[in-house]
Amino acid sequence: xxxxxxxxxxxxxxxxxxxxxxxxxxxxxxxxxxxxxxxxxxxxxxxxxxxxxxxxxxxxxxxxxxxxxxxxxxxxxxxxxxxxxxxxxxxxxxxxxxxxxxxxxxxxxxxxxxxxxxxxxxxxxxxxxxxxxxxxxxxxxxxxxxxxxxxxxxxxxxxxxxxxxxxxxxxxxxxxxxxxxxxxxxxxxxxxxxxxxxxxxxxxxxxxxxxxxxxxxxxxxxxxxxxxxxxxxxxxxxxxxxxxxxxxxxxxxxxxxxxxxxxxxxxxxxxxxxxxxxxxxxxxxxxxxxxxxxxxxxxxxxxxxxxxxxxxxxxxxxxxxxxxxxxxxxxxxxxxxxxxxxxxxxxxxxxxxxxxxxxxxxxxxxxxxxxxxxxxxxxxxxxxxxxxxxxxxxxxxxxxxxxxxxxxxxxxxxxxxxxxxxxxxxxxxxxxxxxxxxxxxxxxxxxxxxxxxxxxxxxxxxxxxxxxxxxxxxxxxxxxxxxxxxxxxxxxxxxxxxxxxxxxxxxxxxxxxxxxxxxxxxxxxxxxxxx
Numbered sequence: 235x236x237x238x239x240x241x242x243x244x245x246x247x248x249x250x251x252x253x254x255x256x257x258x259x260x261x262x263x264x265x266x267x268x269x270x271x272x273x274x275x276x277x278x279x280x281x282x283x284x285x286x287x288x289x290x291x292x293x294x295x296x297x298x299x300x301x302x303x304x305x306x307x308x309x310x311x312x313x314x315x316x317x318x319x320x321x322x323x324x325x326x327x328x329x330x331x332x333x334x335x336x337x338x339x340x341x342x343x344x345x346x347x348x349x350x351x352x353x354x355x356x357x358x359x360x361x362x363x364x365x366x367x368x369x370x371x372x373x374x375x376x377x378x379x380x381x382x383x384x385x386x387x388x389x390x391x392x393x394x395x396x397x398x399x400x401x402x403x404x405x406x407x408x409x410x411x412x413x414x415x416x417x418x419x420x421x422x423x424x425x426x427x428x429x430x431x432x433x434x435x436x437x438x439x440x441x442x443x444x445x446x447x448x449x450x451x452x453x454x455x456x457x458x459x460x461x462x463x464x465x466x467x468x469x470x471x472x473x474x475x476x477x478x479x480x481x482x483x484x485x486x487x488x489x490x491x492x493x494x495x496x497x498x499x500x501x502x503x504x505x506x507x508x509x510x511x512x513x514x515x516x517x518x519x520x521x522x523x524x525x526x527x528x529x530x531x532x533x534x535x536x537x538x539x540x541x542x543x544x545x546x547x548x549x550x551x552x553x554x555x556x557x558x559x560x561x562x563x564x565x566x567x568x569x570x571x572x573x574x575x576x577x578x579x580x581x582x583x584x585x586x587x588x589x590x591x592x593x594x595x596x597x598x599x600x601x602x603x604x605x606x607x608x609x610x611x612x613x614x615x616x617x618x619x620x621x622x623x624x625x626x627x628x629x630x631x632x633x634x635x636x637x638x639x640x641x642x643x644x645x646x647x648x649x650x651x652x653x654x655x656x657x658x659x660x661x662x663x664x665x666x667x668x669x670x671x672x673x674x675x676x677x678x679x680x681x682x683x684x685x686x687x688x689x690x691x692x693x694x695x696x697x698x699x700x701x702x703x704x705x706x707x708x709x710x711x712x713x714x715x716x717x718x719x720x721x722x723x724x725x726x727x728x729x730x731x732x733x734x735x736x737x738x739x740x741x742x743x744x745x746x747x748x749x750x751x752x753x754x755x756x757x758x759x760x761x762x763x764x765x
Contacts, residue, residue, distance in 0.1 A: 256322060256330055263337050264321050271340050272317040274374055276309040278336065279321075281375065286323025294320050331382040339378065342391075342500050343368050359555040360401040360482055363503045366559070370507040376489040381498035387470045388498040392480040400480035403428050403503070405548035406473075407540045408491040409452040412604070414443040416585045416613075420494045421447070421454050423469055424540035425476060426548055432541060434472055437462050446588035451603050453537035466496065473497055486519040486547045505550045510562065519543060521573040522550055526563055575624035578631055579647075579665045581616035587660055589617055595652045595664065596630050619664075627666075634664055641665060 264272070280291050288294045292304035298319060299306075309317060324330060346365045350357050357365075367373060381388050392400055406425045410418040419440035425433045437454065439462045449455045477483060477499055485491050486505045492498065506516035509526070520531040523546050531546055532539065557563055580592060580602075589604040601620040621627040636650035647665035654660055 256325060256333075260330065260334060260337075261322060264333065265318055267337065267340065269314045269317070271337075272314065272321070273309045274340075275333065275336050276317055276320060278375060278378060279332075280309075282332075284324070284329055284332065286320065286329070287325055288320075288323045291320060294323060328382075332378075332380075335380075335382060336374065336378055339368075339374060358401045359559045360403055360503070362559045363508060363551065363554065364482055364501050367502055367504045367507050368500075370504070372507070376504075377492075377502070379489075379493065379498050381496075385466070386496045386498060387474060389474060389477050389500070391500055400501075401482070402479070403482040403484055403548070403551065404433060404476055405484040405544040405551070406488070406491050406495075407485060407538075407543035407547065408494045409448075409454060409538060409540060410490075410494050411440055411444045411448060411452065411454070412446040412585075412588065413440060414445045418494060419444070420466055420469065421452055421459070422540050423491075423495065424544045425473075426541065426544045428548060428552065430545050430548065433476060434469075435541060436464050436469060436472075438464050438466060438469055441465060445586070446590065446604075448589050448604055449537070450590070450601065451538055453539065469495065470497060484547050484551050486522075486543070486550075487516075503551055505547050508554060509550070518573070519546055522546075524573060526550060526553055572624055574667045576621050576627050577667050578619040578621075578627055579616060579667060580619055580662055581614075581665065582661075582663045583615050583617060584660060585613055585615055587654065591654050591660075592617055592619070592662075594654065595619070595634070595650065595662070597633060598630070600630070631664065631666060636664070 267275075276291060283290070286294065288297050291309070292307050295307060295312075295316075296303040298316065306312070321333060324333060346361075346368060349361070350365065368377075379386070404425050404427050406423065408420055408424075409422040411421045413419050419442065420438045421440060422437050424435045427433055437459060439459055444456070447455055473495060474497075477497075480501055482501045482503055483492075483499050484503045484505070488502055488504045488506075492502075505519070505522065509517060509522055517525070523529055523531040527546070527549055531542065554563065580595065583592070589602050592602045592604075593600065596619065602617050603620060604615060604617040619627075619630070621630060631646070631648070634648050634650050636648035638646065638648055641647055645666050645668070647663050649661060649663050651659050651661045
């Protein structure tokens with residue numbers, strides 16, 4: 235990707251935090267941004283539903299381009315001029331702050347890339363992991379925080395010369411509760427250093443009414459906050475101290491933690507970005523612990539432990555550094571698969587239904603792990619139902635009464651209705667995490683590895699091939715026989731038609747003779763009359 239010039243980078247970093255209208259600096263920065271950057275910004279603006287003075291992206295195209303209009307709406311297929319023209323229609327203060335912020339994110343990427351180019355031999359493993367995180371395809375959409383809003387804290391980056399030598403790392407994990415206004419609020423935070431020493435472990439008062447403490451996940455109940463006066467602002471002050479001088483912050487799905495902390499920190503390593511899982515999806519933290527570190531993060535049914543989770547994220551980063559940042563750590567696919575298949579995804583859950591109500595979906599006790607809404611103030615959220623093994627999850631899915639269907643990826647799901655404690659009902663979707671054939675193959679491999687007396691999977695595969703070949707030969711022979719029968723029938727039909735044709739030829743010949751004789755007789759009769 236082409237980069238910003240040094241002057242452009244300085245321009246971006248010097249932009250004001252509050253811009254009442256698009257001033258010349260911002261307009262210049264947009265015009266100077268690489269085309270790929272502009273495409274990403276427009277896509278993100280689309281995703282967030284942002285509109286300029288000429289409406290949304292598609293509405294703008296209908297006005298700006300009379301020939302194609304919104305029929306060609308892919309920003310990646312539009313000219314640089316069109317992308318810039320759309321972004322320059324933004325005039326609302328919130329939109330201008332959004333543009334400024336996203337350009338800053340790209341400027342941060344460019345600074346890291348410049349450091350690598352200027353001193354490739356001096357790039358530390360920690361710095362390399364930061365660069366891998368900020369260059370991840372999902373970084374922009376996950377880490378584009380509204381940090382220009384009030385109550386947010388933005389940490390300062392050290393000068394470029396100090397970035398190279400600043401390799402201090404700490405790991406964080408947060409727990410959040412669901413508030414009555416539909417938002418998530420911080421309830422506990424833990425930070426550990428690279429020696430796994432606890433640097434911060436605090437319960438936090440949400441300071442607003444809580445709808446669901448998610449105790450089975452957070453480990454925090456309402457009574458645990460009695461007398462707790464620590465606020466979000468207090469935690470932010472402590473975090474600023476820990477993150478000064480360019481300290482690198484580590485976490486798994488770290489954007490969720492930073493969103494809860496309302497802290498915008500640029501030097502981050504997200505373990506969900508630097509490890510690749512099945513089908514390109516990010517493995518969960520407990521799955522990575524089992525597959526990479528070789529231990530179970532938590533027992534079935536146990537709540538999250540902030541310290542253990544932060545420590546696990548730090549161990550994963552240290553394992554990555556020890557084995558080589560650029561070397562992929564092979565995950566034990568059977569472990570990853572079994573861990574994923576021991577879960578069911580519950581989605582389309584109305585935000586006013588506490589996660590504790592979701593236990594009513596299943597006949598047996600199960601761990602419910604809620605996931606925060608994808609959008610702030612979202613109307614729905616999702617959760618994971620975690621079972622002891624894939625077979626239990628499969629049976630629980632089979633026992634559900636609901637309409638069976640498949641999602642866009644072909645995964646089975648059911649739309650089910652269940653009863654709430656208040657006596658009312660609710661409808662949600664319950665989906666499997668992978669295809670059943672994937673589970674079957676994964677379990678075969680795992681059991682064989684554990685020494686069970688099973689048929690060799692390779693032998694099964696060979697037998698399958700032989701069976702397919704036999705079936706193909708049978709179909710070929712059947713086709714030949716069918717073709718032969720058809721040919722014989724065709725020949726018989728041809729012979730019949732030839733006979734019919736010969737008969738018709740004879741009949742026509744006879745008719746011709748009769749006509750000739752009649753003509754001759756007629757001529758003779760005419761001749762006699764003349765006489």
